[in-house]
Amino acid sequence: xxxxxxxxxxxxxxxxxxxxxxxxxxxxxxxxxxxxxxxxxxxxxxxxxxxxxxxxxxxxxxxxxxxxxxxxxxxxxxxxxxxxxxxxxxxxxxxxxxxxxxxxxxxxxxxxxxxxxxxxxxxxxxxxxxxxxxxxxxxxxxxxxxxxxxxxxxxxxxxxxxxxxxxxxxxxxxxxxxxxxxxxxxxxxxxxxxxxxxxxxxxxxxxxxxxxxxxxxxxxxxxxxxxxxxxxxxxxx
Amino acid sequence: xxxxxxxxxxxxxxxxxxxxxxxxxxxxxxxxxxxxxxxxxxxxxxxxxxxxxxxxxxxxxxxxxxxxxxxxxxxxxxxxxxxxxxxxxxxxxxxxxxxxxxxxxxxxxxxxxxxxxxxxxxxxxxxxxxxxxxxxxxxxxxxxxxxxxxxxxxxxxxxxxxxxxxxxxxxxxxxxxxxxxxxxxxxxxxxxxxxxxxxxxxxxxxxxxxxxxxxxxxxxxxxxxxxxxxxxxxxxxxxxxxxxxxxxxxxxxxxxxxxxxxxxxxxxxxxxxxxxxxxxxxxxxxxxxxxxxxxxxxxxxxxxxxxxxxxxxxxxxxxxxxxxxxxxxxxxxxxxxxxxxxxxxxxxxxxxxxxxxxxxxxxxxxxxxxxxxxx
Numbered sequence: 001x002x003x004x005x006x007x008x009x010x011x012x013x014x015x016x017x018x019x020x021x022x023x024x025x026x027x028x029x030x031x032x033x034x035x036x037x038x039x040x041x042x043x044x045x046x047x048x049x050x051x052x053x054x055x056x057x058x059x060x061x062x063x064x065x066x067x068x069x070x071x072x073x074x075x076x077x078x079x080x081x082x083x084x085x086x087x088x089x090x091x092x093x094x095x096x097x098x099x100x101x102x103x104x105x106x107x108x109x110x111x112x113x114x115x116x117x118x119x120x121x122x123x124x125x126x127x128x129x130x131x132x133x134x135x136x137x138x139x140x141x142x143x144x145x146x147x148x149x150x151x152x153x154x155x156x157x158x159x160x161x162x163x164x165x166x167x168x169x170x171x172x173x174x175x176x177x178x179x180x181x182x183x184x185x186x187x188x189x190x191x192x193x194x195x196x197x198x199x200x201x202x203x204x205x206x207x208x209x210x211x212x213x214x215x216x217x218x219x220x221x222x223x224x225x226x227x228x229x230x231x232x233x234x235x236x237x
Numbered sequence: 238x239x240x241x242x243x244x245x246x247x248x249x250x251x252x253x254x255x256x257x258x259x260x261x262x263x264x265x266x267x268x269x270x271x272x273x274x275x276x277x278x279x280x281x282x283x284x285x286x287x288x289x290x291x292x293x294x295x296x297x298x299x300x301x302x303x304x305x306x307x308x309x310x311x312x313x314x315x316x317x318x319x320x321x322x323x324x325x326x327x328x329x330x331x332x333x334x335x336x337x338x339x340x341x342x343x344x345x346x347x348x349x350x351x352x353x354x355x356x357x358x359x360x361x362x363x364x365x366x367x368x369x370x371x372x373x374x375x376x377x378x379x380x381x382x383x384x385x386x387x388x389x390x391x392x393x394x395x396x397x398x399x400x401x402x403x404x405x406x407x408x409x410x411x412x413x414x415x416x417x418x419x420x421x422x423x424x425x426x427x428x429x430x431x432x433x434x435x436x437x438x439x440x441x442x443x444x445x446x447x448x449x450x451x452x453x454x455x456x457x458x459x460x461x462x463x464x465x466x467x468x469x470x471x472x473x474x475x476x477x478x479x480x481x482x483x484x485x486x487x488x489x490x491x492x493x494x495x496x497x498x499x500x501x502x503x504x505x506x507x508x509x510x511x512x513x514x515x516x517x518x519x520x521x522x523x524x525x526x527x528x529x530x531x532x533x534x535x536x537x538x539x540x541x542x543x544x545x546x547x548x549x550x551x552x553x554x555x556x557x558x559x560x561x562x563x564x565x566x567x568x569x570x571x572x573x574x575x576x577x578x579x580x581x582x583x584x585x586x587x588x589x590x591x592x593x594x595x596x597x598x599x600x601x602x603x604x605x606x607x608x609x610x611x612x
Contacts, residue, residue, distance in 0.1 A: 074529070081526065081527045087525060102249075107526045111527065
């Protein structure tokens with residue numbers, strides 16, 4: 001369970017103060033499928049980074065499965081990033097000049113999974129994202145969509161209970177986007193919590209709940225389907 | 238994560254980024270290679286000092302600095318081949334030198350000398366009492382320079398017979414008279430016995446004054462033009478020559494190499510720092526994927542060690558090879574000591590490891606997202 005209480009994030013660049021997140025609070029239960037929406041600059045990515053234990057809030061508390069993250073040391077946070085959370089970056093962030101297979105095996109290496117098993121699991125997940133014929137290609141030999149799918153496989157290999165995806169379909173064709181959503185649906189049915197940032201209503205529709213951010217504030221939080229209908233209605237009118 | 242696997246990961250990363258690895262290694266190779274080569278050439282030129290130990294008589298050696306011969310390497314930091322009074326004292330007093338009987342340091346320069354209406358341009362030799370024994374100079378009247386003259390910088394002069402006839406006329410006895418050397422007044426205390434010779438080598442056309450007076454009062458110099466050494470006997474000449482050569486080598490070792498060490502170190506430092514941006518992002522990513530700080534730091538440390546070890550080894554071989562070839566070309570003795578290699582490898586290697594490792598340690602302290610965004 002994710003509990004976010006009064007979380008703010010302020011960036012200071014010289015004299016200018018930017019409030020990327022402004023007193024945001026919400027809870028996400030295990031097994032939810034949540035889309036985070038909002039215009040660019042609304043703080044979506046910042047929120048995602050905090051939820052992924054990649055960044056720390058300026059103020060407020062983030063409680064993950066009953067543990068306050070601010071109380072954990074560096075190694076404990078590394079373990080959480082490694083086993084509990086699968087993070088899919090908007091910019092993929094694959095290791096350059098490294099094969100898809102090796103990229104996918106890295107989290108398992110840090111988790112201490114035996115080498116033989118690493119290879120088997122990595123192959124399994126690369127097959128799942130449809131890259132069985134691209135395993136030995138290095139990241140720069142892959143298309144944007146293929147890199148995105150390697151990043152997804154990498155986020156899934158340790159079967160984390162929470163999957164955080166920052167625009168997982170932002171850089172790929174719509175048919176592939178549907179495939180990825182199908183994977184997310186499947187994982188969600190298995191009980192994984194999924195949070196994803198998107199600005200495409202079609203993609204957000206797959207989620208059961210949508211959180212809207214604007215100027216760092218949470219402006220709407222509710223049932224995705226109803227919102228979708230409302231949005232369509234407003235367009236019609 | 239096991240250590241063996243961290244080492245494997247370090248090797249994998251190095252071999253994946255061949256250009257970056259190559260550049261970093263090149264920096265270290267050049268750093269260590271040039272340090273070794275420069276040190277070897279520096280020592281070669283110092284050995285040239287030692288090699289100028291010439292035999293002038295049955296048991297007489299003279300040491301003169303190579304720079305006076307216009308040697309090739311003297312160029313910049315020439316102090317390496319300057320002889321000083323301290324060198325002479327070291328030869329005289331060192332416990333490692335057993336085959337030397339007497340040491341006679343000398344500072345000579347030509348100067349204008351006047352007395353009454355006459356003047357001449359002659360060789361002024363700043364010497365110590367040992368000079369008369371070592372070079373077998375005897376006085377026909379008065380006495381030679383004394384220890385007391387040297388220690389209290391007195392303005393006394395012992396004239397060669399040629400100078401006496403130039404300034405005072407043939408067969409004059411000028412003891413007690415005064416002469417002016419470069420405008421400073423000196424009292425004549427002795428006249429030497431004629432030894433013959435001609436031109437610049439004319440040993441009769443010379444004025445001896447105390448060494449300290451010549452260096453400090455007259456010419457304002459701290460160096461020596463030569464050191465004459467009397468070996469204990471003819472049989473130990475070669476041994477004495479080796480002892481002195483070795484002593485001077487070790488006394489003059491550290492000035493030039495210190496500079497080359499710094500230069501080499503800066504080169505290594507730069508190439509290691511250039512890769513920081515790319516590596517910082519990589520560290521951010523590895524942290525985001527669950528790497529613990531210790532694992533990251535160990536990996537980067539191992540990488541830096543591999544780089545400096547391999548680069549250091551290649552640099553060492555190239556440095557020794559290059560200095561051998563250069564020494565051959567400019568016909569300088571090829572001298573390389575173990576200590577220069579050890580110094581080059583440890584200092585340059587240390588810098589390589591430190592600057593490969595330090596940015597990594599710093600980056601591993603950042604939040605993963607900060608490291609990922611690093612520019």
